[in-house]
Amino acid sequence: MPVSHAPSQQKRHWLTPERVRLYAWASLAVTGITIGRLYYYAAIGIAVPGGYDFADFWSASWLALHGQAIQAYDYKTLLKVAVTISPELSVIGPWLYPPTYLLMIWPLALLPFPVSYLAFEIVAAAVLGLMLRRLLPMNAARWPIAAICCFLPNLLHGQNGTMTACLGLAALLLLGANRQVWAGVCIGLLSVKPQLAILFPIALLCGRMWTAFVSAAVTAAVFAGIAMWVVGPGAFAAFIHANGFARQSLVDGTFPWWQMTTLYATLRLLHVPVTAALVAHAAVAVAATAAMVWIWFRQPSYAIRAAALVTATLLISPYLYLYDAVWLAIPIAFVVQHALQHGWLRGEREMLLLAWMLPVGADSIARHYNVGLGPLVCIGVLVFLVIRTARTDAKIFGKKLAHS
Structure with a gap:
């Protein structure tokens, strides 16, 4: 498979910076129009407001702030809190995250739902964008980075994909700078979504990054211990039980x-x-x-x-x-x-x-x-x-x- 070198040595590729910028503008326009339409329909009462998935996070945070963190794993209790956000939220997703994620989202309900939702997504997108700019500081990358950070599925539903991507990228940037202790901390924090952290320890072993490996293991263990102490001794049992439902839903298509x-x-x-x-x-x-x-x-x-x-x-x-x-x-x-x-x-x-x-x-x-x-x-x-x-x-x- 041939390698294309500098433009001076080669006919200019069709995917020019100008075209990439145009695609980025189009993507941002689609994102803006989609979110605008959703909020318009929500305002006139014919659609569920944005942040459907974030309602889970905010409701779990509310329970945690009121001393009932473990009740996030009880669907009926979680739903009772969610309907206070909007009566349109008659159905929400069950709480399937490990207790460590409850620690991470603990303060969200200190702010009203709309403010918390916007802050959660905007801050995560901004942080991810700033870190991506460290890799690609050139002007031509500005708009494509903005477009992918304004990732519609996350903004629309209030999900945490951008936040976990920040942890993953931070870990990789720190590893590249040979700051292994802090890289390990970021990897350990990724235990809030274990399926996204699973290959990091293997990569650390392959790269003989022993300090980062130990740091990640210690961080994950301490994080889990704090979660068990704060949320309650039955927290991980509740998490395992909830994931039994998740496995069955994956099989039968409920999800x-x-x-x-x-x-x-x-x-x-x-x-x-x-x-x-x-x-x-x-x-x-x-x-x-x-x-x-x-x-x-x-x-x-x-x-x-x-x-x-x-x-x-x-x-x-x-x-x-x-x-x-x-x-x-x-x-x-x-x-x-x-x-x-x-x-x-x-x-x-x-x-x-x-x-x-x-x-x-x-x-x-x-x-x-x-x-x-x-x-x-x-x-x-x-x-x-x-x-x-x-x-x-x-x-x-x-x-x-x-x-x-």
């Missing part, structure tokens, strides 16, 4: 598959039996893990290793929603940073564009055409990272052979 971004959900949309879908998903998860491990052992570029870690992470769990796809901003930024210095692979820019555009209509396509784009995009990005590493490996081997 809509078209809203997910996993291979398992895509196969279930195509009416593939549960066992076959799980086996296929597990096979891809194992392959993604193997690819990530191989890249961490063979790839000298930290940017490519970081991109591989995040991309593979998004292929591991069968339970990931589209709002978690904001994590794709991380490999996109790392790969762009690397490619601007070392050249592009043919088709790589188009693949990253698809990843960047994933939230635009991906759920509608899955709902109406039974095609889940999330896993296909992640597999595509990971394939390009494997190709990059193979080419680098071949060059290193060639140089060693020449000097032998």
